[in-house]
Amino acid sequence: MINALTIKKDFPIFSRKIDGRPIIYLDNAATTQKPRQVVEAIVNYYYNFNSNIHRGIYRLSEEATDLYEKSRENVEGFIGAGKDGTVVFVRNATEALNLVAAEYSRNLEPGDEVILSTMEHHSNLVPWQFLQEKGVVLKFVDLTPDWELNMDQLETLLTPRTKVVSITHVSNVLGTINPVKEIGKMAHENSAIFVLDGAQSVPHMPVDVSTIGCDFMAFSGHKMLGPSGIGGLYGRKDYLDHMHPYMGGGEMIKQVWKEHATWNDVPQKFEAGTPNIEGAIGLSAAVDYLRNLGMENVRSHERELIGYALELEEDLKIPGLRSYGPRNLDVRGGVYTFNIGDIPTFDLEMEMMSRGIRITGNGIHPHDVAQSLDRDNIAVRSGHHCAMPLMNELGVAATSRASFYIYNAREDVEKLFDGIRMTERAYAK
Amino acid sequence: MTDDDLQIQLILDHYKEPRNYGKIQNETTSITEANPVCGDTLHFSLLIESGRLVDIRFVGQGCSISQASASMLTEYVKGRPVSDIKTIKPEVVLGLIGIELGPAREKCALLSYNALMKALAPYN
Ligand SMILES: Cc1ncc(COP(=O)(O)O)c(C=O)c1O
Numbered sequence: 086m087i088n089a090l091t092i093k094k095d096f097p098i099f100s101r102k103i104d105g106r107p108i109i110y111l112d113n114a115a116t117t118q119k120p121r122q123v124v125e126a127i128v129n130y131y132y133n134f135n136s137n138i139h140r141g142i143y144r145l146s147e148e149a150t151d152l153y154e155k156s157r158e159n160v161e162g163f164i165g166a167g168k169d170g171t172v173v174f175v176r177n178a179t180e181a182l183n184l185v186a187a188e189y190s191r192n193l194e195p196g197d198e199v200i201l202s203t204m205e206h207h208s209n210l211v212p213w214q215f216l217q218e219k220g221v222v223l224k225f226v227d228l229t230p231d232w233e234l235n236m237d238q239l240e241t242l243l244t245p246r247t248k249v250v251s252i253t254h255v256s257n258v259l260g261t262i263n264p265v266k267e268i269g270k271m272a273h274e275n276s277a278i279f280v281l282d283g284a285q286s287v288p289h290m291p292v293d294v295s296t297i298g299c300d301f302m303a304f305s306g307h308k309m310l311g312p313s314g315i316g317g318l319y320g321r322k323d324y325l326d327h328m329h330p331y332m333g334g335g336e337m338i339k340q341v342w343k344e345h346a347t348w349n350d351v352p353q354k355f356e357a358g359t360p361n362i363e364g365a366i367g368l369s370a371a372v373d374y375l376r377n378l379g380m381e382n383v384r385s386h387e388r389e390l391i392g393y394a395l396e397l398e399e400d401l402k403i404p405g406l407r408s409y410g411p412r413n414l415d416v417r418g419g420v421y422t423f424n425i426g427d428i429p430t431f432d433l434e435m436e437m438m439s440r441g442i443r444i445t446g447n448g449i450h451p452h453d454v455a456q457s458l459d460r461d462n463i464a465v466r467s468g469h470h471c472a473m474p475l476m477n478e479l480g481v482a483a484t485s486r487a488s489f490y491i492y493n494a495r496e497d498v499e500k501l502f503d504g505i506r507m508t509e510r511a512y513a514k
Numbered sequence: 515m516t517d518d519d520l521q522i523q524l525i526l527d528h529y530k531e532p533r534n535y536g537k538i539q540n541e542t543t544s545i546t547e548a549n550p551v552c553g554d555t556l557h558f559s560l561l562i563e564s565g566r567l568v569d570i571r572f573v574g575q576g577c578s579i580s581q582a583s584a585s586m587l588t589e590y591v592k593g594r595p596v597s598d599i600k601t602i603k604p605e606v607v608l609g610l611i612g613i614e615l616g617p618a619r620e621k622c623a624l625l626s627y628n629a630l631m632k633a634l635a636p637y638n
Pocket residue numbers: 114115177178179180206208209253255256257282284285305471
């Protein structure tokens with residue numbers, strides 16, 4: 086069981102008051118707050134161990150190298166990477182996905198296909214779009230009316246030309262938890278690799294890459310209590326061994342001559358230059374913190390919060406309020422994306438012709454919603470959430486999003502809905 | 515009520531009951547400007563006669579700040595010489611809105627201003 090109020094005490098930021106009142110932080114899908122344990126691990130590194138790693142033949146450097154590599158092992162253990170896999174430290178999930186898209190794709194040929202989904206974050210879309218230049222074809226799995234992936238459609242999209250299936254574990258907008266084991270199995274039966282965007286799952290639920298059977302997985306430290314600027318690319322060693330390095334420079338080489346060089350072993354081959362040492366150490370401390378809570382507990386806590394949010398939504402019947410995402414809590418993460426009224430994309434013709442000369446819709450723009458909630462110190466995000474194709478699919482220009490984590494309590498969900506109700510009253514036309 | 519509260523009431527009033535809303539039949543020129551990030555959109559229709567902005571109307575969609583600023587701006591510029599309007603600084607529009615805006619929302623407030631200046635560029 087998770088006690089949010091006890092957990093909150095580990096997070097110094099929550100003792101801060103704005104306008105004399107506490108912060109209700111509901112933007113955890115964007116980034117999470119950091120517990121004292123993580124900050125202290127970073128400070129401890131700088132106070133006692135700071136030095137460059139791998140190259141020093143002195144104790145300080147050996148200790149720092151050891152801390153860095155132990156952090157890797159800790160993170161690998163946390164996501165269930167067996168001996169056939171490893172974690173490459175990168176800046177964030179975005180860099181991890183770019184690395185795979187750029188380097189694994191060297192094997193791809195014109196006409197080869199990559200399958201993505203309509204619910205992808207731009208970071209699992211744009212890097213693959215780059216491949217269209219070399220004739221790679223992108224295909225998309227759409228959503229069912231219940232906001233889940235259309236698995237029947239996935240079946241039909243897979244062809245002998247499909248080389249990569251790259252899909253998010255949890256949607257950062259809908260909260261949908263996708264059936265990744267099944268997707269992996271389908272990809273592999275079709276001789277395609279399965280790339281998983283774990284940015285919204287690794288922080289929130291047990292994730293075991295060996296059980297899931299993905300070949301690569303991307304995740305970000307800052308979304309799981311860790312510092313920003315550090316993330317991971319899990320990858321199967323045999324694939325990584327055969328892939329070309331992403332960046333060249335120090336650390337990633339074995340030997341260098343004027344005209345050529347040989348590569349270091351995996352994972353160092355993909356870590357050119359001095360890495361984010363304190364970031365890795367901070368991420369490792371975050372992993373310790375989460376492991377100590379138990380990821381099953383984290384998941385059930387968030388499940389309870391999102392369940393409560395859906396319950397309040399149904400009970401309060403706030404005029405115009407609608408939300409986007411599965412109602413089945415088994416496949417729903419702690420993300421509540423909503424609008425008050427219609428927020429259609431603008432269409433001048435429509436505006437002039439069908440509705441006469443008046444403002445369209447009863448909608449309250451997500452910017453107004455976020456600003457209004459901010460007056461009660463409730464932090465939510467508004468906009469397209471780096472998922473513009475999904476916004477188009479929803480037929481909206483933007484939405485507001487509240488996303489929960491371990492330090493949020495039922496009371497925070499109540500305050501959110503109080504705030505939404507007040508906003509509706511103030512802005513409704 | 516604080517001054518801010520009063521100003522917010524004024525913004526909401528312009529948002530809910532926009533002034534100069536609509537389209538001019540015999541317009542001289544028109545312009546549509548959008549902020550693709552949030553979908554805020556404004557369409558201005560202008561009637562210019564002998565160097566004077568005789569009439570201006572708008573239709574739009576978006577947040578209260580973007581729509582209220584368009585409404586306020588039309589009131590502010592209607593009837594004035596074009597050469598005069600072209601000397602207006604963005605700060606004036608922020609002043610019409612009159613509450614503290616973060617950098618993201620300043621873009622919402624200035625969508626109307628940028629659209630108007632673009633539309634007037636060929637005229638003097
Ligand atoms: C599903 C998903 N994938 C990828 C990312 C990218 O994460 P980052 O910005 O840390 O690289 C995000 C972050 O918002 C996300 O929600």
